[in-house]
Amino acid sequence: MSADRPANALANSNISMSNEAYCASLLREHDRNRWLANLFAPAEHRRALNALYAFNSEIERVRDMVSEPLPGEVRLQWWRDLLEGQARGQISGHPVASELLAAIDRYHLPASALVTLIDAHTHDLYDDLLQSITDLEGYCGETYSSLFRMASLILADGGDPGSADLAGHAGVAYGIACLMKQAARHAARGQIFVPADLVLKHGTAREDLLNGRNTGEMRAMFAELAGVALQHLGTSEQLLSAAPSAIAPAYVGLALVGPLLRRMTRPGFDWFRHEAGLPQWRSQWHLWRFSRRLR
Known part of the structure; x- marks a missing residue:
């Protein structure tokens, strides 16, 4: 190979x-x-x-x-x-x-944590739905949370800053926001990252998700998913306030989670016709403002 x-x-x-x-x-x-x-x-x-x-x-x-x-x-x-x-x-x-x-x-x-990250991304190669919110949190934990954890180790100069819980919650919040942002791109390739239990709960048709039909059921489903992310974001921000200052820069990206979720859950937003990401200048401003809070 x-x-x-x-x-x-x-x-x-x-x-x-x-x-x-x-x-x-x-x-x-x-x-x-x-x-x-x-x-x-x-x-x-x-x-x-x-x-x-x-x-x-x-x-x-x-x-x-x-x-x-x-x-x-x-x-x-x-x-x-x-x-x-x-x-x-x-x-x-x-x-x-x-x-x-x-x-x-x-x-x-x-390196074993990075191998686990690769294993989790094997899911990306297929079109199978994650079955539950718990499964989605697990996926984000093995991918996005792992990156926060590795970044913390780097900023702690190879030492253990004791931030596993912080990385866990931060990764789920950041991961869900990123996956929601990419919903249209995933749908275009026949893939859905919204868990099956949430799709079933809101009566959302798989065909609507894949074909870009922005229904009321879909908006309610994404709003609930955003709520899960916001819960993890709140917990991660509390834990970050007590974390060693040296590792704080690893979490600057959390600045974008709240604004992204608010943008994607505002009335009339359409994941398949509107740009899900933030304008570049706004991203830079949120990152700068959040970094100032961490000093």
């Missing part, structure tokens, strides 16, 4: 780009809000944070790069092999892999 070489405009535009610069550029292109949030972290840790989130971007985009699950499984398996020490001789042409392994070594990050 061999790793795919970076095959996008970034890699082709500057062949001499350093691994560090490549990860930052990839993140800026595919996950700009996390790239912006990292600017509020201490400069000495920013390289590792960019590597972590660039790795996550590579994993999240696998579904978009394949036409059927099997090639996606192969890509994910390569990353598993890398993290389990079975592919280290194959990374010379893969800047994200090189930077990620350097961050793991520098900060003693648990």
